[in-house]
Amino acid sequence: MTLTLDFTNMMAGALPNGAGITEAQWREAAEAFRLAHRQVMGQQAQLGFLHLPTNEELLRASVAVAQDTRGRFDDVLLLGIGGSALGPIALRTALCAPQWNALTLEQRSGNPRLHVLDNVDPATIAATLARLDLSRTRVLVVSKSGGTVETMAQYLIVREALAQAVGEEQARAHLVFVTDPEVGSLRRIARAEGITTLDIPANVGGRFSVFSPVGVLPAAIMGIDVRALLGGAAHVTLLAEGEDVARNLPGAFAVLQWLSDTQHGRRIQVLMPYADPLRDLALWFVQLWAESLGKILPDGTSVGPTPLPALGATDQHSQVQLFMEGPQDKTVTFIAVRGRTDEGRIPARHADIPELGYLGGHTLGELIDIEQRATAGALAARGRFNATLHIDAIDAWHLGALMQTFELATAYAGALYGVDAFNQPGVELGKQFAYAMLGRAGSDAARTEWDALPKPDPRWRL
Amino acid sequence: MTLTLDFTNMMAGALPNGAGITEAQWREAAEAFRLAHRQVMGQQAQLGFLHLPTNEELLRASVAVAQDTRGRFDDVLLLGIGGSALGPIALRTALCAPQWNALTLEQRSGNPRLHVLDNVDPATIAATLARLDLSRTRVLVVSKSGGTVETMAQYLIVREALAQAVGEEQARAHLVFVTDPEVGSLRRIARAEGITTLDIPANVGGRFSVFSPVGVLPAAIMGIDVRALLGGAAHVTLLAEGEDVARNLPGAFAVLQWLSDTQHGRRIQVLMPYADPLRDLALWFVQLWAESLGKILPDGTSVGPTPLPALGATDQHSQVQLFMEGPQDKTVTFIAVRGRTDEGRIPARHADIPELGYLGGHTLGELIDIEQRATAGALAARGRFNATLHIDAIDAWHLGALMQTFELATAYAGALYGVDAFNQPGVELGKQFAYAMLGRAGSDAARTEWDALPKPDPRWRL
Known part of the structure; x- marks a missing residue:
């Protein structure tokens, strides 16, 4: 090694x-x-990722949810984007058999398939939901902030489909949230509805989170040796x-x-x-x-x-x-x-x-x-x-x-x-423009800035 | 449109x-x-790609092989790399239902799955062959030059597996080659053994070949509207x-x-x-x-x-x-x-x-x-x-x-x-070095150049 x-x-x-x-x-x-x-x-406030590999408590929490998943569910549907999706996908591709989701249960040694929705393409989500037996599907909703717009939109659609398939009450038992220990919408919903939730420590950013439950939970579910990881x-x-x-x-x-x-x-x-x-x-x-x-x-x-x-x-x-x-x-x-x-x-x-x-x-x-x-x-x-x-x-x-x-x-x-490796201020403007177009409260300033941008010029179109 | x-x-x-x-x-x-x-x-000698969309003869040839494939074969295994693989993969992802190969025959409207081997990773090929029922698998071997080393290696392995599964005689009927009309090893084998072969016109380079049988044949097999394409x-x-x-x-x-x-x-x-x-x-x-x-x-x-x-x-x-x-x-x-x-x-x-x-x-x-x-x-x-x-x-x-x-x-x-867009001289040196290490005849000069390169320096290793 x-x-x-x-x-x-x-x-x-x-x-x-x-x-x-x-x-x-x-x-x-x-x-x-x-x-x-x-x-x-x-920079200890940003260095949570250094301590994840030896965090026994977090590991045990992931393993417990994984044990509760395998056998009861055939499919795991992960809703997440960016750091919430790229780590799990990389682990699946690297450590599971090729074309994992196309294998039989026996070829997967009894482990569930893992489907990752990391975009808001309507065709992909429709096709994925059409294929899954939601009564046998566990849904992981993964967002550090607990409010990522793409993941929240996916969640609203999938939760509705789940409720229709198994009823409102049972739907809660299919959901697992992975998010900040204290703040954000997912945490708030989890508290109100008693949904199983695993922590991404506050000092761990999304793209540094693969050794938190973000990566370890899906890995453990698929039968990957997470202790070796x-x-x-x-x-x-x-x-x-x-x-x-x-x-x-x-x-x-x-x-x-x-x-x-x-x-x-x-x-x-x-x-x-x-x-x-x-x-x-x-x-x-x-x-x-x-x-x-x-x-x-x-x-x-x-x-x-x-x-x-x-x-x-x-x-x-x-x-x-x-x-x-x-x-x-x-x-x-x-x-x-x-x-x-x-x-x-x-x-x-x-x-x-x-x-x-x-x-x-x-x-x-x-x-x-x-x-x-x-x-x-x-x-x-x-x-x-x-x-x-x-x-x-x-x-x-x-x-x-x-x-x-x-x-x-x-x-x-x-x-x-000489940069702050742990923030991403550059994506804020695009987010604000999108909020403005979607009519989210508090986006008036972005709307004004958006409206002031040059419009498509017919001379520069063909 | x-x-x-x-x-x-x-x-x-x-x-x-x-x-x-x-x-x-x-x-x-x-x-x-x-x-x-x-x-x-x-540059007419390089512009074959401009004429592919209106080449009825080539289209008909692809459609005929596609018709001969659908129904008789459940799986199509494409062996190719670079331009021989990227076009078919792009068409499958764009125009077939998501996760095409994981769908049932009914969900695929009776069309075959398409597996593309575009690398020489031993684990991928082993896993792919382990999963396929070769008696129901059509194998497309795609190489403009007819001698691409990666594709030839894949071909030797797959042909052997095919012969073991269905016998030498029958194996030929599973194979389809897509290559230059005149030159190269695939053409030579096709002639000697009577293997069905579709042409990539001589004036069409690999990365400009998606509208030749390289892309059109797999597309037609999967039920894509190739006339619209x-x-x-x-x-x-x-x-x-x-x-x-x-x-x-x-x-x-x-x-x-x-x-x-x-x-x-x-x-x-x-x-x-x-x-x-x-x-x-x-x-x-x-x-x-x-x-x-x-x-x-x-x-x-x-x-x-x-x-x-x-x-x-x-x-x-x-x-x-x-x-x-x-x-x-x-x-x-x-x-x-x-x-x-x-x-x-x-x-x-x-x-x-x-x-x-x-x-x-x-x-x-x-x-x-x-x-x-x-x-x-x-x-x-x-x-x-x-x-x-x-x-x-x-x-x-x-x-x-x-x-x-x-x-x-x-x-x-x-x-x-001011460059020649149709050649790729830069990849030649790496090819020659690989030939030298594999002991291919005629690679002595490359061996000498390879041996003269600086060796790994222990100071620059950790």
């Missing part, structure tokens, strides 16, 4: 034409990291206690990306696992990195790298051409899985055809591993910054370790960039 | 602080577009005949993105449909735009915008913070669907709670539409370039129109940037 980061291909010396981070830059950054580490450790996260939390960047893996990741952006113009930062099960982990990372670091500084300057999701080997036939030959504005971080080289033996056939003959006797595990190394080497040969996170296996422990690595790296990167 | 592009929010006047494309830039670009249009029209594409092809950018929608899209990048530093170009079914269309666009435009010019300069996929409203809780407050380096093109405002009525409930009470009586269709407009307005208010493609409905005609719009725009953008 290890997680290692090889960043040779980000450093001067390995890359041609003087490209790469110099040893002097790395040494200076080590000093900047010391300060960043201290600053992060001072939290164990991997706890391991990384310990790794990151020291302020020496050369011994702090999440810190090293943060420093490398920050240096690449601010000193070398590498402002687009690709996460590219070479493994289908990690496809949605990249999307979870995108939210974490983008929403935490894309900020306006007090002096009005905009900062923040742009995370870009990719998947190997698939994207060798899509984005890699751009990574190889496009502007020198990217870093690529691969995730490579060791120890699959005996999986997926390729039979010998068509030995007379050069394009097929040489493949016989190799394995897919070898092929995907070789393709990752070949792509990393080719990028380096062309001066393109890249690094590789190696994991031993795709299991709960390593997922926990990876996710906590990225959460810690995000906190450090916030300090390095 | 219309497709319109509103780009007010990309133009000076609509954006604050002097941001935006000026009328003078737009007029100059119109002249550049005339030249680009002529140049593209001169091609009709939408043909409509846009006609729209784009003129060299006046003010009347050429694909041209306008290309010019706007090119100007935004080269004159305004907007080098990251987001495609953000507000509709779950269009989620995978954005991934198809990413390949098209990235692989076509990310190139090294003859003088050694690297060019090419970076496409970024997003999904509304979901990404308002992920990437939009970065789009709003991060560096002024992005354009956002929304896709908005008209006419869904009566879908997904939200029931009145919890009228006493301000965060929920105002939602009752609205619809999800209204909500998603309002959120798109609110986000566009908020971005514009903060000087962020954005445009909106409006479509009337998510149906085969509009998908055809959208996809042909992006294909034409890509060809025009290639001419504007």
Whole structure:
């Protein structure tokens, strides 16, 4: 059970034409990291995520609800968006069998399906409700604030459908809320109606909540080893206690990306696992990195790298051409899985055809591993910054370790960039405009601002 | 049946602080577009994609194989990667019911499931083969070159499994190849063994092939109205005949993105449909735009915008913070669907709670539409370039129109940037390195270059 980061291909010396981070830059950054580490450790009001992996009480609460769910319910419908959805989806894709929801109960070892509604597309919700037997469906409503407009709209529709299917009284027993311990509409409804509710601690933000019941409850319901998941996260939390960047893996990741952006113009930062099960982990990372670091500084300057999701080997036939030959504005971080080289033996056939003959006797595990190394080497040969996170296996422990690595790296990167990694003020204006159009009370100022925006100009339409 | 592009929010006047494309830039670009249009029209050897929507012979060939498939087979397994997979996946997500492969035969109106293997992850292939009844599975092997290493490896494994399940003789009747009319290994095998094969015309590249049997065959098998699909594409092809950018929608899209990048530093170009079914269309666009435009010019300069996929409203809780407050380096093109405002009525409930009470009586269709407009307005208010493609409905005609719009725009953008939009030389080095490690004949030079690359440096590992 290890997680290692090889960043040779980000450093001067390995890359041609003087490209790469110099040893002097790395040494200076080590000093900047010391300060960043201290600053992060001072933000205790935001650091709830560091304590989640060892919070036995929260874990037991999730496990109890999971036990109450399995067997009684065939389907779990999760209503949530952003941090409330991306973590559970990433865990399902990584740790459950492929196409989980299409498997039989036996193939799922008796565990329920998990459906996540993370949008307000009317067609998706209608199709989902049409397919579910609501009398056998548990509904999780997940929102840190307890008032997210998309999730509240989903909740109103699903609760009505549930009440029609099983009656008002019984509907309450199907619902589980996951929200702030004290404030918000969900908490208020839960208290008034006695609905089972699990806590997201007040000092844990939505995108840092995967090790709270937000991620742990659905994981436990699907039969994922949640103790191993939290164990991997706890391991990384310990790794990151020291302020020496050369011994702090999440810190090293943060420093490398920050240096690449601010000193070398590498402002687009690709996460590219070479493994289908990690496809949605990249999307979870995108939210974490983008929403935490894309900020306006007090002096009005905009900062923040742009995370870009990719998947190997698939994207060798899509984005890699751009990574190889496009502007020198990217870093690529691969995730490579060791120890699959005996999986997926390729039979010998068509030995007379050069394009097929040489493949016989190799394995897919070898092929995907070789393709990752070949792509990393080719990028380096062309001066393109890249690094590789190696994991031993795709299991709960390593997922926990990876996710906590990225959460810690995000906190450090916030300090390095000089931004508050834990807020998201930029989305407020769009929310206010939507409230104004929906006629929500108190949105008059937004309505005035909205009405003053330039209207569509017929000259600029075709 | 219309497709319109509103780009007010990309133009000076609509954006604050002097941001935006000026009328003078737009007029100059119109002249550049005339030249680009002529140049593209001169590249007939690459423009096969323009003629696909009206190629009756190819359409009939796909429809015949589809008819031979439906009823006889319950599952279709497509082996392909890049352009061979992204188009079929985008069409399935857009035009079939949600979670198509999890539906019953009746819910699918008797149409087969479609499984796409677009990677060489050993776990995915093993899980897929374990679930399929191969005696009722049609296998499509899709590769323009007929020798794509990932697809050949998949083919060898699947063919062996098929032969074991139904016998060597019968296995041939399950296979359909889709490849170049003359050259490549698949064509050679097809000829030797009498395997049914559909053509990708020689002048159609993989990422421009969705209206060839690459996309049309799987679409027809799933019961998609392929005549309407091609009709939408043909409509846009006609729209784009003129060299006046003010009347050429694909041209306008290309010019706007090119100007935004080269004159305004907007080098990251987001495609953000507000509709779950269009989620995978954005991934198809990413390949098209990235692989076509990310190139090294003859003088050694690297060019090419970076496409970024997003999904509304979901990404308002992920990437939009970065789009709003991060560096002024992005354009956002929304896709908005008209006419869904009566879908997904939200029931009145919890009228006493301000965060929920105002939602009752609205619809999800209204909500998603309002959120798109609110986000566009908020971005514009903060000087962020954005445009909106409006479509009337998510149906085969509009998908055809959208996809042909992006294909034409890509060809025009290639001419504007001065790159060959139809090749992908940058992926060759990684391929050669992989061949060398796999021991393929003729890869000695690559082996030498590979061996000369710097090795992982233990100083840069933790």
